[in-house]
Amino acid sequence: MRADDRRGPVSRRIATFDDLRDAITAYRLPRVLIAALELNLFTAIGTDSWTIPDLARDVKVSERGLAILCRNLAMAGVLKKTGETYRNSRLGATALNAHHPAFRGDYLQLITSHWADWGRLLESVKSGLPLDHDEPDEPDYRRRFTWAMHHRTLETAPKIAAQINLRGARTLLDLGGGPGTYAMAFLAKNPTLRATVCDRPAALDVAKEIASTHKAGARLAYLPLDVMTEDIPGTYNVIWYSNVLHIYSPKDNQALFRHALAALNPGGRLLIQDAFLHDRNGLFPEEASLFAVSMLLFTERGNTYSAAETRAWLMDAGFERIRVLRMKRGTEDWEDGILEARSPGTNAETRARRTGSVKSSRFRSLHLRGTGR
Numbered sequence: 193m194r195a196d197d198r199r200g201p202v203s204r205r206i207a208t209f210d211d212l213r214d215a216i217t218a219y220r221l222p223r224v225l226i227a228a229l230e231l232n233l234f235t236a237i238g239t240d241s242w243t244i245p246d247l248a249r250d251v252k253v254s255e256r257g258l259a260i261l262c263r264n265l266a267m268a269g270v271l272k273k274t275g276e277t278y279r280n281s282r283l284g285a286t287a288l289n290a291h292h293p294a295f296r297g298d299y300l301q302l303i304t305s306h307w308a309d310w311g312r313l314l315e316s317v318k319s320g321l322p323l324d325h326d327e328p329d330e331p332d333y334r335r336r337f338t339w340a341m342h343h344r345t346l347e348t349a350p351k352i353a354a355q356i357n358l359r360g361a362r363t364l365l366d367l368g369g370g371p372g373t374y375a376m377a378f379l380a381k382n383p384t385l386r387a388t389v390c391d392r393p394a395a396l397d398v399a400k401e402i403a404s405t406h407k408a409g410a411r412l413a414y415l416p417l418d419v420m421t422e423d424i425p426g427t428y429n430v431i432w433y434s435n436v437l438h439i440y441s442p443k444d445n446q447a448l449f450r451h452a453l454a455a456l457n458p459g460g461r462l463l464i465q466d467a468f469l470h471d472r473n474g475l476f477p478e479e480a481s482l483f484a485v486s487m488l489l490f491t492e493r494g495n496t497y498s499a500a501e502t503r504a505w506l507m508d509a510g511f512e513r514i515r516v517l518r519m520k521r522g523t524e525d526w527e528d529g530i531l532e533a534r535s536p537g538t539n540a541e542t543r544a545r546r547t548g549s550v551k552s553s554r555f556r557s558l559h560l561r562g563t564g565r
């Protein structure tokens with residue numbers, strides 16, 4: 193299979209008119225789900241079973257409208273239908289239910305609000321500019337967005353942390369770390385590690401609230417900083433740069449890489465997690481191409497980038513030994529791996545590597561696989 197033939201889960205390649213119709217009308221189920229969330233339907237259903245007339249009275253909508261909505265929600269699996277009654281699925285009763293501790297309200301709010309924004313896509317296509325409503329530095333917006341990021345990654349972060357070997361690392365900087373969900377996962381996995389989460393002040397307030405509920409939170413420090421305009425104080429063994437690359441332009445990221453290199457100890461590692469494009473034409477994974485549309489709608493200069501171009505920026509900045517770290521399928525934040533780059537080691541280490549006296553077959557095989565992308 194050629195890399196360009198890879199398919200994402202969202203849609204098929206469109207060749208016929210029927211394919212096109214199916215792709216366009218795929219908006220129907222998302223709209224049904226969003227209507228249910230706008231109605232707080234999963235919260236209203238809670239742990240009970242409901243007939244349509246009772247539920248319609250409770251949520252104050254028409255019986256006809258609710259019957260058709262609920263039938264579709266049951267068809268999709270988020271509600272369960274038995275005879276004439278409906279109840280929540282496990283997902284509906286937990287993550288979608290505002291009365292449950294696992295409710296992911298801020299993230300649901302963020303992604304459902306995108307429905308209206310995507311409806312204005314042509315405005316951004318014409319202007320090349322984001323829609324007008326997001327204020328990245330406005331504290332209320334930042335707070336809600338930061339909780340949304342926590343809800344987005346709270347299950348993924350421990351799985352990623354379990355697969356990244358930080359043995360020997362004493363310090364980690366979570367750059368643009370938002371809620372610090374990843375920093376907390378690395379701390380929980382590595383009992384002697386100390387981490388610093390660096391972000392805007394309103395994001396750090398959320399990170400502090402989350403860390404205060406974890407034992408490992410005592411090993412987390414906070415660094416308010418504009419990472420694009422200010423130097424990074426201190427030096428670290430590892431810098432974790434997750435989901436920030438796509439917010440900025442190639443030039444911004446190249447400058448950031450130079451700052452990051454200056455903040456790494458010799459031989460230290462920069463780990464970049466993002467929606468990398470991996471095929472020669474820069475089209476796939478599908479999710480990475482579609483995510484660029486969000487960057488058009490919500491950022492001034494953001495985009496998604498190929499692993500190959502990011503690797504070139506890293507080398508220009510002075511990083512060495514760049515490779516792709518593969519995560520197990522189904523555990524990833526984004527498909528196809530995390531980029532790792534090293535700051536040049538001490539002279540002795542670099543000499544030893546060049547003369548071949550430091551060898552790691554695992555490193556070398558991963559490195560070779562990584563360079564094909």
Ligand SMILES: C[S@@+](CC[C@H](N)C(=O)[O-])C[C@H]1O[C@@H](n2cnc3c(N)ncnc32)[C@H](O)[C@@H]1O
Nearest residue numbers: 341368369370391392395417418419420434435
């Ligand atoms: C999409 S979130 C990612 C959060 C977290 N790293 C993750 O992977 O879930 C991007 C984060 O980068 C932060 N960020 C973006 N630009 C920044 C800047 N110039 N200075 C400090 N933080 C910034 C945002 O405030 C936000 O918390």
